[in-house]
Amino acid sequence: MNKILPFQIDTRAKTLSCDPQNNAFVQNPYPLYDAMYGKADPLLWQQYGHLVFANWKDVNALLRDKRFGRQILHLTTREQLGWPEPPPHTADFEHAEKYSLLNVEPPVHTRLRTLVNRAFVSRQVEQLRPQVEKLAHTLIDSFEANGTTDLLKSFATPIPLLIITQMLGIAEEDGPMLLDWSHKIVAMYMFGRTPEDELTANQAAKEFSAYLQDLINQRRKNIGQDLLSHMISTEAKGEYLSDEELISSTMLLLNAGHEATVHQTGNAVKTILESTHAPPTLFANDIQTAATIEECIRFDAPLHMFTRYALKDLQLDNGIKLKMGDEIGLLLGAANRDPNQFENANTFDPFRKKNANVTFGAGIHFCIGAPLARLEMQTGIKILFERLPNLKLAEPPTYMNAYHFHGLQKLVVRW
Numbered sequence: 265m266n267k268i269l270p271f272q273i274d275t276r277a278k279t280l281s282c283d284p285q286n287n288a289f290v291q292n293p294y295p296l297y298d299a300m301y302g303k304a305d306p307l308l309w310q311q312y313g314h315l316v317f318a319n320w321k322d323v324n325a326l327l328r329d330k331r332f333g334r335q336i337l338h339l340t341t342r343e344q345l346g347w348p349e350p351p352p353h354t355a356d357f358e359h360a361e362k363y364s365l366l367n368v369e370p371p372v373h374t375r376l377r378t379l380v381n382r383a384f385v386s387r388q389v390e391q392l393r394p395q396v397e398k399l400a401h402t403l404i405d406s407f408e409a410n411g412t413t414d415l416l417k418s419f420a421t422p423i424p425l426l427i428i429t430q431m432l433g434i435a436e437e438d439g440p441m442l443l444d445w446s447h448k449i450v451a452m453y454m455f456g457r458t459p460e461d462e463l464t465a466n467q468a469a470k471e472f473s474a475y476l477q478d479l480i481n482q483r484r485k486n487i488g489q490d491l492l493s494h495m496i497s498t499e500a501k502g503e504y505l506s507d508e509e510l511i512s513s514t515m516l517l518l519n520a521g522h523e524a525t526v527h528q529t530g531n532a533v534k535t536i537l538e539s540t541h542a543p544p545t546l547f548a549n550d551i552q553t554a555a556t557i558e559e560c561i562r563f564d565a566p567l568h569m570f571t572r573y574a575l576k577d578l579q580l581d582n583g584i585k586l587k588m589g590d591e592i593g594l595l596l597g598a599a600n601r602d603p604n605q606f607e608n609a610n611t612f613d614p615f616r617k618k619n620a621n622v623t624f625g626a627g628i629h630f631c632i633g634a635p636l637a638r639l640e641m642q643t644g645i646k647i648l649f650e651r652l653p654n655l656k657l658a659e660p661p662t663y664m665n666a667y668h669f670h671g672l673q674k675l676v677v678r679w
């Protein structure tokens with residue numbers, strides 16, 4: 265046991281004790297990962313009550329392993345699993361989540377993913393580049409004269425939020441309301457959420473669903489060229505998305521479409537500012553810009569843990585036995601720093617050649633928005649450093665107290 269570290273590993277019992285809300289841990293989870301690779305991996309994380317895997321090989325393989333899923337209630341019942349019923353005060357949240365891509369498994373997932381993907385791809389993300397460029401310039405124009413700003417608020421948030429709302433054909437002035445609903449709903453995924461958080465998230469999910477139902481009704485009467493219209497009218501083998509699927513998927517696109525990108529943008533700018541690399545070399549051409557952003561994505565991911573359920577009783581290669589319904593945690597943020605996969609893994613190296621990071625996941629739930637998120641960051645962050653070449657941190661940035669959402673509270677800079 266080490267008193268200085270915010271975690272204790274018992275290598276014999278293969279257990280980990282670490283409060284996910286411990287500030288020292290939240291500010292820097294990487295020492296825990298370093299203590300795990302090749303030495304104590306996987307571990308039973310006592311506060312979560314399930315195994316967690318840190319090394320890249322396992323995380324990458326388990327994300328793709330068909331014996332695991334994000335959902336299990338299509339195969340069995342809560343009663344059989346010994347799970348309690350969800351509390352009635354979260355019913356609207358549960359309903360809004362139920363039909364989303366992230367909460368279903370094949371064959372429902374395959375059908376939904378095909379339909380959403382078809383609509384998404386048809387927007388041809390690459391065509392959005394000029395729109396993102398224009399938006400980045402407009403935002404910088406609005407704060408350039410001040411000499412300082414909280415970039416998280418003034419830059420990292422509006423880009424993904426405005427782009428996804430524009431894509432869906434949602435009025436710009438509704439943005440702040442969507443942001444508020446989204447923040448309240450995200451609290452449901454945090455460790456140690458309170459009944460108040462649940463009530464607030466449930467109310468937000470109820471209002472958000474009603475807002476989207478209204479929008480879908482209007483859009484059905486007036487189909488346009490936006491992503492929501494595409495999702496309404498896209499069909500595969502004569503099948504369309506139902507209203508419930510449209511609501512859940514649109515909510516997911518709106519929430520996933522900005523929350524993670526906001527925090528990845530903040531983490532990326534922080535990483536670059538704390539590095540010794542001169543920004544002009546990092547953004548010297550399109551290939552180098554893409555490599556720089558990819559390294560930022562590997563080095564400090566915004567989502568550190570995703571879970572899976574064992575879909576049947578099974579045994580892993582290392583002999584560990586799992587029962588149907590057992591949960592496992594896959595530490596994406598840890599896999600990205602595994603020294604067996606990445607040379608000098610704890611060094612930010614924008615010139616690295618091999619970069620098979622798992623920030624966007626892997627397997628059937630691989631992030632649908634990855635090309636969009638990459639484009640937003642490659643375009644926005646490059647313009648930011650070109651326009652403000654003397655950009656510096658004005659105060660040390662700190663992370664929010666929410667372990668697996670690894671994003672900054674604010675990012676105050678000056679130039």
Ligand code: HEM
Nearest residue numbers: 365366520521524525528570623624625629631632633637
């Ligand atoms: C840097 C930004 C982003 C990160 C780090 C990220 C990360 C992820 C990860 C790790 C998953 C897989 C979760 C799992 O396997 O359990 C995922 C799924 C998903 N993401 Fe993202 N995401 C980002 C941006 C976006 C954007 C911009 C959108 C949409 C506009 C989006 C939409 C989705 C959707 C719809 C899924 C579910 C896919 C499925 O279940 O088939 N994400 N994302």
